[in-house]
Amino acid sequence: MLNPIPALVSRFTFFDQKSKSSNNNKIRAKKQTKGMKRIVLLTFLIFSANLVIGQVTRGEAKRDEVKGVVVDENNKPIPYVNIWLANGNLATTAEADGSFVLEIKTQEQELLFSALGYESKALKASETSRVVLISIAIPLSEIVVGKPKESQQKELGYY
16 A cells, blocks of 8 residues: 555645745845846946036037128128038038028137139138138030930940
8 A cells, every 4th residue: 555645745845845936036036126226226327427527528618609691792692602610520501591600619710611613712710700702614615515426425425
């Protein structure tokens, strides 16, 4: 005859071990959430420190604002003139009415003005309230109107 007691003990130990493992899982989950909270807090602190350090090291550089209008020799505004710092990477484009606004460090910086069909001009920022660009005529040597003959197509690049 089989002894029923070891079977009962093994069943109880099985359930007992199951409850222990679920308790261990709960404890493990609590530790993981604490760890995640620490990681999130640490990430937030590092990000905040970078913002503060960036503000302190960069500082608030005072910038001057240059406003002006670009016109031709007949006092008509020139739209969409390219304007940029001579030794910098800051640039802007004039509006349709020829007006422009550019933030620069000092009024002594040199600005370059360029537009298609006009001479380029370099001026100090303090002298740019009204910029006059002179139009230039580009002489054309030859103008072809219509379709060229077949013998001329290969010479001109038509296929």
